[in-house]
Amino acid sequence: MEGSRRYSGKWIARATQLALFLLAGVALSIAHPALADDGDYNPRPNLPDASVSVDSGPDGVTIYIAVSDTSPGSSDDSSSGTTDDSGGWSCTANVMSIGNATRDWFEREAPLHPGEAPWVVNCDNGFMSIVWLPVDAEPADVRIVVVPGVDPASMAADLRDHVPVPDVTVGVNPATGLVAMPSWFWIEGYDGSAIRTSDTLGDTTVEVEIRPTGYRWSFGDGAALETDSLGEAYPDESDIRHTYQQSSLADGGAFRVTVRITFSVRYRVDDGPWEPLDPITRSFSAAYRVQQLQSILTGQ
């Protein structure tokens, strides 16, 4: 019985220590600016931009070519070409010929564009592109509009890719996790509100808004959690919690806890109607050490 009491005493002491650990645990905010994004990489990120889009309607087909000032040929060649509204871009569109060089490509691509045929857009400054038009489109029905200098869609995409997302940090309590004890997590530095940014080129103003739609937590031990909550900062009780079943010793000393935020994106031009853009994601991580407490039985 005495031995049992001594064991209980040690257990109480450890439980007290544990409780103090939890109660005294100050929110651990670990900033990882190096992981401010996913690490995805687009090759040749500084290539000039252009966008080519097609609008098919009852009056025919219109091919829109939006180019930036740095697009190939837009500076050097414009003066030697026509000086029309397209800023020197003089373009034609022709049904693409399928020869030796293009046959394999055509056979791969054609099934992806049922009812359409490839046309080559050829501009006199060297710019070329391919558009898929309805198979019954006639050359007389096809119009090309070049919009030089300002491309709202490109501007919006660029704004979206550089939107100033706050420097989110991962909050966690306790500062050092314990096996079999729940850890609480939350997002710090961002309240989940919409973020807007804008840019003006010439007379055109493009505004982009991103809004979080979900958070995916990966706790580093294989467990994950999808939520639409930011969690609650300690001492409030966070709904984002995870109980580790093993220490992080075998994981290099710390688990990498990552929260991946998905943002919906929309943009508008000159206060016009909002248009959707592809969503973006941003990830933020923190190293989190989890320990295994071991009871020690003594013979005393």
Add this chain to the structure above:
Amino acid sequence: MDMTLLRRFGVLAALALLLSACNGGDGDQSARDASPTPAATQTAAPQAIPTATPSVEQQVSEAYLHYWDIYADAVFNLDDSRLPEVMTAPDLERARQEVEALRQRGRAAKIVVEHNFVILQLDQVAGSATIRDEYTNKSYEVDAQTEEMVGKAPQGNVLTDTYFLVKEGGTWKVRDGIRENG
């Protein structure tokens, strides 16, 4: 597949081959037919553009893929010394800036792409070619020191680039490029 489409391209392909044969298969006429047309924002009647001989196309294709190999090495090793082998101004300067930008951030890039390109234009005489590549990109950043991936494995996206190549000193090199945004 739509029979109208097949018929249309069957005729065009046959015409292309015929014209190519008439042209001796050297592809020169191709370039002339595809050369800039002064008429502004007008469409022209569909025309068959003969293609160059497979060997020249092969050269251009191989040069283009070699360009990617050298570029990938440059951004991974942060060493731009071999870029002039496959690139020329103004694109060469852009690529050098890209390497420098990575270096300054302490990052490098692992290029993982799956090409899907087509030669849009090829002129042997003028030594120019245009390639449009709609490729799947799964490239990612790595720490320049440890070479470990930064962040999570990329999900992949599709990028559409058009590259303009010129033959310089007997070697096809990328001179310029443009990225189409969706």
